[in-house]
Amino acid sequence: MSPLPSDPSEHRSGALLDHLARRMRLRSESVLAPLGLRPRHLVALTVLRDGGGTSQQALASTLEMDSTNIVGLLNELEAKHLIERRRSPEDRRRHVVELTESGAKHLNQAECALAGAEDEVLGALQPAERETLYELLRRAASTTPVVCTEALRADVDRC
Amino acid sequence: MSPLPSDPSEHRSGALLDHLARRMRLRSESVLAPLGLRPRHLVALTVLRDGGGTSQQALASTLEMDSTNIVGLLNELEAKHLIERRRSPEDRRRHVVELTESGAKHLNQAECALAGAEDEVLGALQPAERETLYELLRRAASTTPVVCTEALRADVDRC
DNA sequence: TATTGTTATACTCTATAACTATA
DNA sequence: TATAGTTATAGAGTATAACAATA
Numbered sequence: 582m583s584p585l586p587s588d589p590s591e592h593r594s595g596a597l598l599d600h601l602a603r604r605m606r607l608r609s610e611s612v613l614a615p616l617g618l619r620p621r622h623l624v625a626l627t628v629l630r631d632g633g634g635t636s637q638q639a640l641a642s643t644l645e646m647d648s649t650n651i652v653g654l655l656n657e658l659e660a661k662h663l664i665e666r667r668r669s670p671e672d673r674r675r676h677v678v679e680l681t682e683s684g685a686k687h688l689n690q691a692e693c694a695l696a697g698a699e700d701e702v703l704g705a706l707q708p709a710e711r712e713t714l715y716e717l718l719r720r721a722a723s724t725t726p727v728v729c730t731e732a733l734r735a736d737v738d739r740c
Numbered sequence: 741m742s743p744l745p746s747d748p749s750e751h752r753s754g755a756l757l758d759h760l761a762r763r764m765r766l767r768s769e770s771v772l773a774p775l776g777l778r779p780r781h782l783v784a785l786t787v788l789r790d791g792g793g794t795s796q797q798a799l800a801s802t803l804e805m806d807s808t809n810i811v812g813l814l815n816e817l818e819a820k821h822l823i824e825r826r827r828s829p830e831d832r833r834r835h836v837v838e839l840t841e842s843g844a845k846h847l848n849q850a851e852c853a854l855a856g857a858e859d860e861v862l863g864a865l866q867p868a869e870r871e872t873l874y875e876l877l878r879r880a881a882s883t884t885p886v887v888c889t890e891a892l893r894a895d896v897d898r899c
Numbered sequence: 900t901a902t903t904g905t906t907a908t909a910c911t912c913t914a915t916a917a918c919t920a921t922a
Numbered sequence: 923t924a925t926a927g928t929t930a931t932a933g934a935g936t937a938t939a940a941c942a943a944t945a
Contacts, residue, residue: 594870595782601881607804648926652928706879711751715756717873723864809935831903
């Protein structure tokens with residue numbers, strides 16, 4: 582029993598994505614707990630490593646999270662000295678958020694620890710297939726889709 | 741800026757899965773709201789369509805959700821007459837949960853409506869690539885991974 | 900005694916609104 | 923007036939514990 586659409590012509594990936602992400606998250610929580618981190622922390626650290634110093638608003642936009650939740654998230658990471666907040670010299674309203682050296686180290690350690698969780702969740706796929714999956718996910722995630730709720734709502738009328 | 745590991749040899753898909761699933765979920769909520777459904781409902785309906793009549797415990801195991809949350813979820817779906825609960829004749833403790841005709845119809849309608857959301861989130865991929873992605877996700881989801889928290893926790897020591 | 904389902908409850912995650920400071 | 927960040931708070935999602943019915 583698994584969440585697959587019965588009509589092969591449909592092939593909606595949404596439910597599958599949701600399901601696998603949940604499985605991965607449940608296992609990641611166990612793996613990251615000893616490090617004092619949660620999956621959400623890891624996503625933020627990853628973005629900061631690859632995106633460099635950005636404002637909190639830019640971070641909120643990238644993660645599609647409410648900026649109020651970014652505050653608490655960064656507070657926790659800052660308390661662990663994994664990130665740093667500096668006032669931007671150009672615009673003193675902005676906080677430039679950057680990964681610390683310790684943050685980068687902890688991120689690498691966490692990613693290594695997560696290999697086991699991923700092996701478990703993606704165990705049905707061979708290494709080459711996992712690589713393909715990674716590449717597809719990476720490309721899909723690299724674009725920031727335009728949010729247009731009204732247009733999406735209208736879609737339901739077609740059905 | 742996007743959540744990609746910087747070291748190509750790592751290729752951890754966990755954060756990417758989390759990120760894309762979140763994007764999909766945010767859009768799905770908008771699409772499903774007019775139908776009175778939420779993403780979680782759709783996952784359950786999909787499993788029921790493909791898995792046939794199962795007990796609530798089996799459903800909890802498949803979805804890796806706590807069984808107490810299954811109760812509320814099914815209550816909502818039953819109130820909308822999208823699923824039915826029947827006492828199992830063999831074991832009167834069990835509730836056999838099945839999709840109603842109306843439930844199957846609403847599920848198809850919802851999946852059709854979700855096409856727009858998926859187009860938005862997976863817009864960077866071509867149709868053939870989306871098909872590949874779907875197939876990989878489907879195969880990964882079709883196995884129920886063994887939950888072994890202790891073994892996972894031990895992984896962190898390697899890093 | 901063990902299992903299925905349920906209720907009650909607490910805890911976490913997330914979003915909305917109002918506030919401060921800078922522009 | 924508008925923007926970046928923060929705080930307070932309410933809502934949804936989830937898990938833990940105790941219970942009822944059945945095996």
